Amino acid sequence: MTTTTVSKISDHVGQDVELKGWCYNFRSSGKIFFLQFRDGTGRVQVVYSKGDLSEEQWEALQSIRLESSVILSGLVKEDSRAPSGFELEGRGITVVQVAEEGYPIGKKDHGPDFLLDNRHLWLRSERQWAVQRVRDQIIRSTYDWFQENGFVKFDTPVLTPTSCEGTTELFEMDYFSGEGDETKAYLAQSGQLYLEAGIMSLGRAFDFGPVFRAEKSKTRRHLTEFWMMDAEGAYVEHKENMEIQEALICRIVKDVMEKRAHELKVLERDVEALAKVQAPFPRLTHAEAVAKLRELGSDIGDKDDLGADDETILTKQYDKPIFIEKYPAEVKAFYMKRDPENEGLALNNDLLAPEGYGEIIGGSQREDDYETLMKRIAEHDLDPEPFQWYVDLRRYGSVPHSGFGYGLERIVAWVCGLHHVRETIPFPRLINRISP
Ligand code: 4AD
Ligand code: MG
DSSP, X not given: OEEOOGGGGGGGTTSEEEEEEEEEEEEEETTEEEEEEEOSXXXXXXXXXXXXXXXXXXXXXXXXXXXXXXXXXXEEEEOTTSTTSEEEEEEEEEEEEOOOSOOSOOSSOOOHHHHHHTHHHHTTSHHHHXXXXXXXXXXXHHHHHHHHTTOEEOXXXXXXXXXXXXXXXXXEEEOSSOSGGGGEEEEOSOSHHHHHHHHHHHSEEEEEEEEEOOOOSOOSSOOSEEEEEEEEEETOOHXXXXXXXXXXXXXXXXXXXXXXXXXXXXXXXXXXXXXXOOXXXXXXXXXXXXXXXXHTTOOOOTTOOOOHHHHHHHHTTOSSOEEEEOOBGGGSOTTBOEETTEEEEESEEEEEETTTTEEEEEEEXXXXXXXXXXXHHHHTTOOSGGGHHHHHTTTSSOOOEEEEEEEXXXXXXXXXXOSOGGGTSXXXXXXXXXXX
């Protein structure tokens, strides 16, 4: 008998197969036993008739509890009424472990805290399974797109001597014995600065890894540990930087729609909305966005960054992601190049996802002039010493360059249609949560 998986069951219609996994539900009516089976690749119902089994096997079935691990065999039959399109006529059953009584996660509505406390088990639920499979696809599509477009994977460090995105949300720790500031280390907020060194060797590069922000607020968009993809390109200027972001996001959404259609259905995602994610995305300047927001009732000031509520209101007006470019330089990071047409503005962009999701990407052209960059470091009250290596890049063959970073969990939340980013990462770290 062939051992297979639920995902490959269609290749075995009319055959007896063996499956290894778990029983996520069951129901018995006298001489018939319905076992709901999952194996990581999918879900299928197995129907046992008492007459087809030995006494011993039928007894084994009766001992099953929710989430028991099982190895079973059965005859594969097509069944248009079944969600999977197939059903198994049960032949044999081995219970690998009889799960303890009282599996904590049931059908009743549990609150978010209960589910998060039981995250190690909650991950088995069908929706959580679907979310993780979409997340995996987004990661794969990102690697694929970059590889096809000449970007090299370049790993940046997590332990760093400086901050990248300001000092308010830094995780700080004691490092080994060193002189003065060398005793401090910070968890990376973004690999960007190191990636800028990488592209002076590789031309185009990207990183992908966990980053850390000591976010002091509880919002549906913020985690303290999340996965960021930073991309950077030598000789890429502001406009092309946005074109790269647009192409990457279109590819991700297209792949998920094609390859994870079943998962999107499980999540009851409105795929019509995703189908509209096609280039070109609307481009607004920060000033245009502010004017529009005021029309919509926001009290945003000319020089304000967009708040979460502003992003929600604004993105509900569009059915595609939107670029907001050229923010007032003073609300943005020290490394951003200024707009030659208006020194008060940064050559940067955010990309906001539609349907109220808001910022998924932050990017900019980088300051490439040594003197100007030193001035910016001073203006931002940063100690220039640990940035020496970074400014060195402007001393030896400096070139115009740009890049951007995406927050993986923000993209997963949007593509899956989830309200909160906490469901997008296997084990979320939030202001008030570090376990399980
Ligand atoms: O906009 P940010 O802060 O940009 C940077 O860090 C740049 N150095 C990236 C670069 O140019 N290479 O962060 C990038 C993205 C945001 O757009 C958002 O999607 C996500 O990271 N992000 C968060 N996601 C979850 N929780 C948080 N606390 C996040 N903070 C930022
Ligand atoms: Mg940002």
